[in-house]
Amino acid sequence: MLELRSFSHGYGQITYHIVLVPKYRYSIFYNKRIKKDCELILNSICMEKGYKIHAMEVVDDHVHLFLEFHPSTSLSKVIQYLKGGSSYRLFKLHPEMRHQYWSGSLWSSGKFYRSIGNVTADTIKHYIKESQGKTKTEAQS
Template identity: 35%
Template sequence: MNDMKSLSHTSYRCKYHIVIVPKYRRMVIFNKLRADIGAILRQLIERKPDCKLIEKEACPDHIHMLIEIPPKYSVAQFMGYLKSKSALMIFERH
């Protein structure tokens, strides 16, 4: 299993398990918009170079994702991007 990636001075295998939970675990939002939210998150992850969505599962009140993020992005920076852009896109569509 050789899934090591490399940048100019580093080799890495950075995979993060991320859980996104809406405020108060609002099931109504995820039950109605579940498929669309998944498509929006996948689209935003694919926009970032070298970031890859490995697995995702949408539960009734939260979303689990396994994402490969290169070390040039911090996890906090990536999540800030993902949450802000996805909130705008969801608000715009619905």
């Protein structure tokens, strides 16, 4: 179970399942060196930016990330850093990739993301419905 964290002005949790897909859905990660370098680079970017990786899987034609990050950081910025940073570093390590990705961008422009939490949508709806109009003390009991 994921733990709630305390921040300077709040308490909570921001976790997402993010999927990054290479342009044209090429299976570039079948190459074990490129796959390993992608894992190391994404780990490095997450450490630099303060993102916590709960899980990561690099498969032949896409990458799954289960990330947690500070609430002041927008999801679009997180994805921008991951895509931009990894693309730049992978092209630097593997210049031969430029033959497949002649446009200079490794990742497709689209993205998949889903917020992840410890409770279901029904639990949230029930909580909101039951605490509606109650005082703070009544809602906690």
